[in-house]
Amino acid sequence: MKxxxxxxxxxxxxxxxxxxxxxxxxxxxxxxxxxxxxxxxxEILKKVSKNAKxx
Numbered sequence: 001m002k003x004x005x006x007x008x009x010x011x012x013x014x015x016x017x018x019x020x021x022x023x024x025x026x027x028x029x030x031x032x033x034x035x036x037x038x039x040x041x042x043e044i045l046k047k048v049s050k051n052a053k054x055x
Contacts, residue, residue: 030037
């Protein structure tokens with residue numbers, strides 16, 4: 001039980017600020033490459049749909 005309490009009180013993990021920064025960077029990358037991502041996903045879905053008819 002002491003180990004669990006010590007683990008919960010430990011502050012060596014990632015903080016909220018770091019997580020928020022990572023999310024902001026990911027969102028900005030998605031916004032920056034939106035057209036390329038959309039084209040890629042559309043192409044993949046077309047291939048999946050085309051190959052699903054063969055099954």
